[in-house]
Amino acid sequence: xxxxxxxxxxxxxxxxxxxxxxxxxxxxxxxxxxxxxxxxxxxxxxxxxxxxxxxxxxxxxxxxxxxxxxxxxxxxxxxxxxxxxxxxxxxxxxxxxxxxxxxxxxxxxxxxxxxxxxxxxxxxxxxxxxxxxxxxxxxxxxxxxxxxxxxxxxxxxxxxxxxxxxxxxxxxxxxxxxxxxxxxxxxxxxxxx
Numbered sequence: 001x002x003x004x005x006x007x008x009x010x011x012x013x014x015x016x017x018x019x020x021x022x023x024x025x026x027x028x029x030x031x032x033x034x035x036x037x038x039x040x041x042x043x044x045x046x047x048x049x050x051x052x053x054x055x056x057x058x059x060x061x062x063x064x065x066x067x068x069x070x071x072x073x074x075x076x077x078x079x080x081x082x083x084x085x086x087x088x089x090x091x092x093x094x095x096x097x098x099x100x101x102x103x104x105x106x107x108x109x110x111x112x113x114x115x116x117x118x119x120x121x122x123x124x125x126x127x128x129x130x131x132x133x134x135x136x137x138x139x140x141x142x143x144x145x146x147x148x149x150x151x152x153x154x155x156x157x158x159x160x161x162x163x164x165x166x167x168x169x170x171x172x173x174x175x176x177x178x179x180x181x182x183x184x185x186x187x188x189x190x191x192x193x
Contacts, residue, residue: 012030014031014079014083015079017031018031018068018071019068019071021065022068025065028061028068031064032061036057039060039083040054042087042088043056043057043091046088046091047094047095052094055094056087056091056094057087060083060086060087060091063086063090064083074139074140077140081136081139085136085139088136137184137187141180141183141184144176145179148176148180149177149180149184152173159173159177
């Protein structure tokens, strides 16, 4: 019976499995089987620790299951991107906790300061996490705004070049950048509540 339900789930899309898993928890295993390896790779990349990555993936799947009823389809985004957002948030929380623990231990024992990794590496990791957060937020923006943000901030193109690529004026680019920043700020505020 269990295998029949898993096989049935393998033929459905993620949104349908997530919806049905509220009434039939066995179906949720289909999502775990589909995404566990990719989630582990992402978590290892962020946390740089296999054990912490495995814990984060398990926590993420629990949160995904517990919040399945709250999932709302967003144009241009998939269940997969929603699930990745949860995973990245769980990893970021674990990373921040690990960083706080390291800072606390460093205060207790000055010799530990030598063991703590180079701050440049930590800054780079934090920048990658910030990039993941931005990509997650971009999936919730209208396509016209998201494309401008991708070109300007992620690809690093100056506004003049963004205007040429998008086929709009530089003033329109500035206006869209401003609107996108405001929209992303609102999304960040709503996420933190």
